Amino acid sequence: MAVESKSDDAPSQPGLTRQALVQAALRVLEREGVNGLSMRKVAAELGVKAASLYWHVRNKExxxxxxxxxxxxxxxxxxxxGGWREQLREYCVRYRRHLLGKRDAAKVVAGRLVPGPHLLRLMEDQLGRLREAGFSDADAAMVNYALGAFVQGFVLQEQGPLSASEAMGAGRREVATAAGEQLRRLPQETFPHLVALADALTGPSMEDRFSFALERLLDGLSTLLEQGSDVRKEGTPDE
Amino acid sequence: MAVESKSDDAPSQPGLTRQALVQAALRVLEREGVNGLSMRKVAAELGVKAASLYWHVRNKExxxxxxxxxxxxxxxxxxxxGGWREQLREYCVRYRRHLLGKRDAAKVVAGRLVPGPHLLRLMEDQLGRLREAGFSDADAAMVNYALGAFVQGFVLQEQGPLSASEAMGAGRREVATAAGEQLRRLPQETFPHLVALADALTGPSMEDRFSFALERLLDGLSTLLEQGSDVRKEGTPDE
DNA sequence: CACTCTCCCTAACAGTGTTAGTCGATCCGT
DNA sequence: ACGGATCGACTAACACTGTTAGGGAGAGTG
Known part of the structure; x- marks a missing residue:
């Protein structure tokens, strides 16, 4: 269950566990967003003062x-x-949905590459499927990393701060159409393509963009697999 | 030169221009990183107090x-x-190198999707090449977005905080080998693939990972282009 | 001269991460 | 049962942060 990295077990009831601390942080994150996530608020969530957290945790980091x-x-x-492709697609779609479901999750996760136990569980599972699908060990590892980085990067854009327009009362849809308007207004002589593609650039939803990029990436993986199974052996034909 | 989005021109010599302000911020960013980038420091860089910045700029955002x-x-x-593929690859490679060259650039850029004039210039150019290569308008727009998100997301991982290990004196290489050690130590019964692929997972450099993912993505684009030139003969399919 | 407008200032507010030092409670060995 | 250690919380403080309110020097214009 809980992973005790040190050799200290819980003697009595410390009142505060690392686990409780993390879950309090999770609640604060959900309620106030990543900018409102402060040590003092996490402490308050536990009925405790901020300095106490530093007994259980070295840093905010x-x-x-x-x-x-x-x-x-x-x-x-x-x-x-389904085949490996359907499974990998579903992996990415679920990962994205999962991150989108938690408030500011992408901003918390972004660039934090040291995997904890829960992520390790998912990696283990995905690596297994990649190997079964016929990817070489080196490729499986690469694909695993690439997919993770891809989804995280994508969701980060999606959940991102909307730039300064966020402060104004504009929602996502309004920003998109306003951006389209702005593109269409550009001087045609110097920005012919931007003007021509204004709709194509600002029209598609994030969902569309994600699906598009994902399918392209999966296409790339499938050509890798075909080449690989040429060289590799006869290989198991994919289902 | 300077783009005045409002209709205010500079009457006398304001001493502080938006441009000067931004470049001061750039210097502070380079010197102190994104966490050290504060309004007060930017102001100090200009020999000015913090409140003055709010005359030229609404927010830190x-x-x-x-x-x-x-x-x-x-x-x-x-x-x-070269062909479109070489050019697109070079686009991504340069973009990555560019971001890596500026301190914490990825963290600043991350999720800030409203494009400024400099980015518009690059988009215009890339869209032109995509159309010349034979991508449909819709596809060109999608590819443009996908490549940007891809590179940004990737560099973000790369430039990221290294997690808590950053506070310790460990460099990137040490972290990688330590992570490999950690993976190899996992219980084989529950994490067989992670143990088996420990080297494959932690060995490759960021450069390798980037190249790998990029080539897969380009493969995917090339199959799209092949299919597209088949189907695309006559009219626009939808909308 | 008076008036407005530009632009920077001081002062302050509320909040941040983090450390030092303290102090009660609980456990342990004697 | 007592002395001491250790756990686990506390108060106080430091050095910051973004941001606003209001003041006031200086220039341009009537």
């Missing part, structure tokens, strides 16, 4: 590391049905 | 927006030689 893994706690691997 | 575009000021498009 360390708390964020723990929080990062906790965000992956209820992520689920897709069912093992 | 707005300053970061301007800074984001300024970070793209000296980015260069690749030469127009």
């Amino acid at each position: 360390e708390l964020l590391d723990l929080l990062t893994d906790e965000l992956m706690a209820d992520a689920e691997a897709p069912p093992r049905e | 707005e300053l970061l927006d301007l800074l984001t575009d300024e970070l793209m000021a000296d980015a260069e498009a690749p030469p127009r030689e």
